[in-house]
Amino acid sequence: MKIALIAHDKKKNDIVQFSTAYKSILEEHELYATGTTGLRITEATGLKITRCQSGPLGGDQEIGAMIARNEMDTVIFFRDPLTAQPHEPDVSALIRLCDVYAIPLATNMGTAEILIHGLDRGDLKWRKVLHQRREEEADEGR
């Protein structure tokens, strides 16, 4: 599964803590992150992460593009609801795309814990079925 990890500055410590606590689950998956979040998590945990641009420089949009191609399977995005973000439209667009494609999205630690346990237990297997079907369709040239 492809998982996106994103956190606004005041939530960076939380996502590092989360990634440390759930490292054994996260390392089974393909991880993506916005620039600074990815750096912080890798430094703290050693997890291998594909890093996009920093959020304000287009990172949310890069993750959004993966969602629009239905490639991203889940998004963990610790938003800071108390600080204005210069790239708020990008943040809203990312969240909107998760809803368009029915991508599981956790915007805080409480939901993220439920999501990661669900992921570990196989609740997102429907995403694998979807990917397999798309591969079959591509092979058949549809």
Ligand SMILES: O=C(CO)COP(=O)(O)O
């Ligand atoms: O701003 C962000 C998400 O909107 C996160 O970006 P960074 O991980 O680069 O700080």
